[in-house]
Amino acid sequence: xxxxxNICWLQRRxxxxxxxxxxxxxxxxxxxxxxxxxxDDFYGSVYGGRWKNMRAALLxxxxxxxxxxxxGDTEQTCSMLxxxxxxxxxxxxxLAQERLQGTDPALKGQGQNRYEIDDKLxxxxxxxxxxxxxxxxxxxxxxxxxxxxxxxxxxxNVEEKEESQTESPDFKQSxxxxxxxxxxxxxxxxxxxxFGTGGxxxxxxxxxxxxxEDWVAExxxxxxxxxxxxxxxxxxxxxSFHFPEHLALYTYEMGNCSDFKAPKxxxxxxxxxxxxxxxxxxxxxxxxxxxxxxxxxxxxxPGGKSLLLLQTLHLDQLVCNDIQESRxxxxxxxxxEFLFDYKQRSAxxxxxxxxxxxxxxxxxEQYDKILVDVPCTTDRHVxxxxxxxxxxxSRIKExxxxxxxxxxxxxxxxxxLRPGGSLVYSTCSLSPIQNDxxxxxxLQKVFVEHxxxxxxxxxSRHTExxxxxxxxxxxxxxxxxxxVIPYLPANFGPMYFSxxxxxx
Amino acid sequence: MLxxxxxxxxxxxxxxxxxxxxxYFAIKAAAPKILELQQVHIEEAIKLxxxxxxxxxxxxxxxxxxxxxxxxxxxxxxxxxTANPAVLRRTPERIISSLEIWRACQFGETLLHLLxxxxxxxxxxxxxxxxxxxxxxxxxxxxxxxxxxxxxMNSPNLLAQSEKTIEExxxxxxxxxxxxxxxxxxxxxxxxxxxxxxxxHQFLVRLGLFKPRALKADPDEPTxxxxxxxxxxxxxxxxxxxxxxxxxPEYEAxxxxxxxxxERKTRKRREEEDFSDEEE
Numbered sequence: 194x195x196x197x198x199n200i201c202w203l204q205r206r207x208x209x210x211x212x213x214x215x216x217x218x219x220x221x222x223x224x225x226x227x228x229x230x231x232x233d234d235f236y237g238s239v240y241g242g243r244w245k246n247m248r249a250a251l252l253x254x255x256x257x258x259x260x261x262x263x264x265g266d267t268e269q270t271c272s273m274l275x276x277x278x279x280x281x282x283x284x285x286x287x288l289a290q291e292r293l294q295g296t297d298p299a300l301k302g303q304g305q306n307r308y309e310i311d312d313k314l315x316x317x318x319x320x321x322x323x324x325x326x327x328x329x330x331x332x333x334x335x336x337x338x339x340x341x342x343x344x345x346x347x348x349x350n351v352e353e354k355e356e357s358q359t360e361s362p363d364f365k366q367s368x369x370x371x372x373x374x375x376x377x378x379x380x381x382x383x384x385x386x387x388f389g390t391g392g393x394x395x396x397x398x399x400x401x402x403x404x405x406e407d408w409v410a411e412x413x414x415x416x417x418x419x420x421x422x423x424x425x426x427x428x429x430x431x432x433s434f435h436f437p438e439h440l441a442l443y444t445y446e447m448g449n450c451s452d453f454k455a456p457k458x459x460x461x462x463x464x465x466x467x468x469x470x471x472x473x474x475x476x477x478x479x480x481x482x483x484x485x486x487x488x489x490x491x492x493x494x495p496g497g498k499s500l501l502l503l504q505t506l507h508l509d510q511l512v513c514n515d516i517q518e519s520r521x522x523x524x525x526x527x528x529x530e531f532l533f534d535y536k537q538r539s540a541x542x543x544x545x546x547x548x549x550x551x552x553x554x555x556x557x558e559q560y561d562k563i564l565v566d567v568p569c570t571t572d573r574h575v576x577x578x579x580x581x582x583x584x585x586x587s588r589i590k591e592x593x594x595x596x597x598x599x600x601x602x603x604x605x606x607x608x609x610l611r612p613g614g615s616l617v618y619s620t621c622s623l624s625p626i627q628n629d630x631x632x633x634x635x636l637q638k639v640f641v642e643h644x645x646x647x648x649x650x651x652x653s654r655h656t657e658x659x660x661x662x663x664x665x666x667x668x669x670x671x672x673x674x675x676x677v678i679p680y681l682p683a684n685f686g687p688m689y690f691s692x693x694x695x696x697x
Numbered sequence: 698m699l700x701x702x703x704x705x706x707x708x709x710x711x712x713x714x715x716x717x718x719x720x721y722f723a724i725k726a727a728a729p730k731i732l733e734l735q736q737v738h739i740e741e742a743i744k745l746x747x748x749x750x751x752x753x754x755x756x757x758x759x760x761x762x763x764x765x766x767x768x769x770x771x772x773x774x775x776x777x778x779t780a781n782p783a784v785l786r787r788t789p790e791r792i793i794s795s796l797e798i799w800r801a802c803q804f805g806e807t808l809l810h811l812l813x814x815x816x817x818x819x820x821x822x823x824x825x826x827x828x829x830x831x832x833x834x835x836x837x838x839x840x841x842x843x844x845x846x847x848x849x850m851n852s853p854n855l856l857a858q859s860e861k862t863i864e865e866x867x868x869x870x871x872x873x874x875x876x877x878x879x880x881x882x883x884x885x886x887x888x889x890x891x892x893x894x895x896x897x898h899q900f901l902v903r904l905g906l907f908k909p910r911a912l913k914a915d916p917d918e919p920t921x922x923x924x925x926x927x928x929x930x931x932x933x934x935x936x937x938x939x940x941x942x943x944x945x946p947e948y949e950a951x952x953x954x955x956x957x958x959x960e961r962k963t964r965k966r967r968e969e970e971d972f973s974d975e976e977e
Contacts, residue, residue: 245905245943248903253951254957254958448946448949681946681948682947684950
């Protein structure tokens with residue numbers, strides 16, 4: 194019997210040769226999945242049940258607005274868009290203005306109930322820290338004594354930083370600096386030469402966990418959101434809003450998801466209209482550029498907002514700045530495509546391109562208006578596109594430090610403003626850290642380091658004019674600005690914007 | 698079985714009207730069987746379906762006897778003729794032959810009677826070869842005759858769909874949604890168009906409410922996902938508000954956007970294919 198079985202024995206591997214391995218069938222986790230997972234966790238606790246609606250909207254294609262090029266065949270383009278059923282935004286706003294005039298302007302106190310969001314973020318930070326500790330020290334959650342372990346081991350600079358924060362709460366150590374400090378040699382662990390190199394083999398104290406050398410705790414990111422205000426802060430409602438006379442923006446009504454026709458070449462050789470995410474039109478609109486003003490677009494590429502500023506025909510001089518040459522080239526191409534007098538403009542220095550880090554610009558107190566559309570996690574991009582995705586594992590430090598970069602840019606831009614001038618800070622992220630958190634950090638920094646004070650303009654009354662087109666976050670949830678949230682029938686945004694005026 | 702039929706939640710959701718009917722007949726069936734066709738019965742049936750009034754009593758009696766001989770009680774007979782009056786006109790031979798066609802599917806007498814009583818239109822099937830091959834195809838996917846019967850009880854229009862369309866839906870439900878056969882046969886998911894099924898599933902996925910099961914997960918392990926019958930056997934409004942907890946305009950916008958997205962993708966794929974053809 195035994196022999197018979199040996200004769201008929203078949204190799205297992207051969208038998209199951211046709212089947213694929215599970216890990217082949219299972220999709221590998223990519224950058225978008227990583228981003229989505231992080232958002233589920235973070236935004237899920239910030240926005241609660243509303244996050245799932247935003248999630249579905251983010252994962253679906255966004256809606257466009259068509260901006261008519263005033264340097265082409267304007268009337269023809271307008272009539273073409275109108276025959277397709279698009280509505281001129283200006284007429285919508287006029288209607289909304291009439292409608293709102295009747296009602297009593299109930300001033301919604303921005304920042305009245307601001308504590309709600311603070312609590313949520315606080316809880317999130319705590320949760321994240323606990324989880325990170327638990328992921329490294331699996332037993333930490335179980336025994337009470339084990340929780341002490343991280344402090345003894347000093348697995349990274351995290352605990353060190355916490356201590357320094359508790360000692361002097363005002364002193365804010367930057368993450369960059371902390372990481373650099375970490376590189377310094379620990380004198381205690383150098384082996385005395387008298388023991389020879391043989392000593393090295395005998396005893397090598399563990400100073401870091403293998404594989405975790407450049408590990409940064411995700412909870413670091415949440416610490417950028419601070420709530421203590423130790424700088425003079427004034428929030429006042431914005432007095433007036435004028436829709437630029439010559440600007441023609443076309444959109445479909447809420448719920449209509451039709452596409453626009455592709456731009457055509459006009460007689461003057463430029464494209465007829467520009468398609469952009471609708472929410473991106475709001476920051477330049479709320480900047481309220483007046484004729485003859487000098488304007489800076491601090492992070493200009495890809496150029497939609499700069500183009501809108503030019504289309505108002507109000508500008509005297511526009512400076513477009515961006516950090517990379519390639520991005521700037523993209524911007525130049527766009528301007529060439531849409532401005533027939535591009536060469537004259539750049540020659541007469543009405544349109545200037547500058548390539549520099551926005552934190553290093555030094556034309557202080559030179560600009561009337563600045564548009565600060567900072568680099569951010571670009572929530573819609575990271576959940577849809579693999580390419581150039583900031584949730585790539587190797588970019589984790591860059592990602593966690595984003596608020597620092599944003600605050601740096603905003604701080605510098607506040608210095609570039611002429612006293613009395615105003616800027617609009619905008620991001621396309623839903624994260625309260627990159628939005629209100631950064632505005633707070635920048636205002637604090639600019640007051641402490643340069644003694645500049647600023648006023649936040651409350652735009653909530655004016656955003657109501659746009660409520661037929663966009664879905665806005667309720668002003669209660671935000672401290673310093675307004676936000677367009679993704680909503681399927683009006684799938685614009687996310688776009689946070691805050692208007693700040695430098696005090697005279 | 699009757700009990701199961703009555704308390705099947707799918708029926709409760711989608712076919713409340715039918716449920717009432719079934720319950721009515723079930724109660725009748727539970728009572729001592731009526732084996733004789735009386736004038737009252739005929740009058741009641743004519744009230745429900747006036748077109749029946751043209752037939753003579755002989756016709757009624759003949760058809761009734763044929764059904765009775767094949768095990769279908771009077772209540773079932775009445776239900777069949779009211780819902781499908783053409784049956785009454787047929788000769789006993791024809792009725793018997795269509796019953797035989799169905800018997801060949803081997804669902805078992807009781808189950809077959811339930812199926813035919815629920816959907817009397819099924820008696821119109823005349824091509825036995827086609828029916829058997831179709832049932833055979835369904836059996837190859839859901840493994841037992843009883844499952845095929847359950848599928849037909851939930852979505853009788855399967856008989857009118859081509860194998861290709863059914864295959865497409867089955868592949869999607871089993872491979873992409875990772876839903877097991879026992880759950881699949883409890884829903885009317887296959888009677889829905891493939892595009893709509895995919896749209897509903899995608900919407901739930903994007904909302905973060907539907908997480909595909911891990912490949913190695915135990916099928917008995919409970920999930921937080923909605924059941925298939927909740928996803929497919931609901932009206933659009935119920936699906937949007939009760940299952941997804943969003944407003945109807947949001948779901949409608951999504952439907953529109955999703956259809957465009959799919960169209961864009963297929964167009965792109967087609968263009969790529971054309972391009973690669975040219976290269977060759």
